Amino acid sequence: GQSLEQPSEVTAVEGAIVQINCTYQTSGFYGLSWYQQHDGGAPTFLSYNALDGLEETGRFSSFLSRSDSYGYLLLQELQMKDSASYFCAVEGNTGFQKLVFGTGTRLLVSP
């Protein structure tokens, strides 16, 4: 099976940098994705790592290390609107697009 663990909650202040970690146990997967979900809203795609290393998309960056079974999402120049839940997810090599999501991290950004 596949399981992904994340810290349940992270707090930070506006303008700061925060890192949300994701450790996983899986036999094989295509890539690691990150999704953001505001309360009452739809999960929205943020980033994807197929290969080891860092992917940068504006204020957000994501990192993957397959050898360490570990990834993280880095959010820079935090804004109040970044307060949301963040999920890492892996797409298994099953032949169809099934995402297995992590436990989720609730980010609270304060003024």
Added chain:
Amino acid sequence: ETGVTQSPTHLIKTRGQQVTLRCSSQSGHNTVSWYQQALGQGPQFIFQYYREEENGRGNFPPRFSGLQFPNYSSELNVNALELDDSALYLCASSLPKGQTGTGELFFGEGSRLTVL
């Protein structure tokens, strides 16, 4: 906004009843997946439809079933509702595997089902 719409947004049912949830996928997307999200947890894969056929299923019992129509819209049906079925049901559309390097899913805002 993703262009994926779901209905109804909220509904309340009692144990043993049946429910049908509907989803219209984003234009051009012929793959639809359904996920169940319990409060405070990550979404869990129920099944996926591609060209009107179920082509993948998660660890859910047969009383969870679905359909995809020629216009790629989809339905999720749940029979014999149980209390544990109370959750947010998310529909996600996507391009077929291989047509996108990221496998990005486009989610709707979900249907919140409460079973009493």
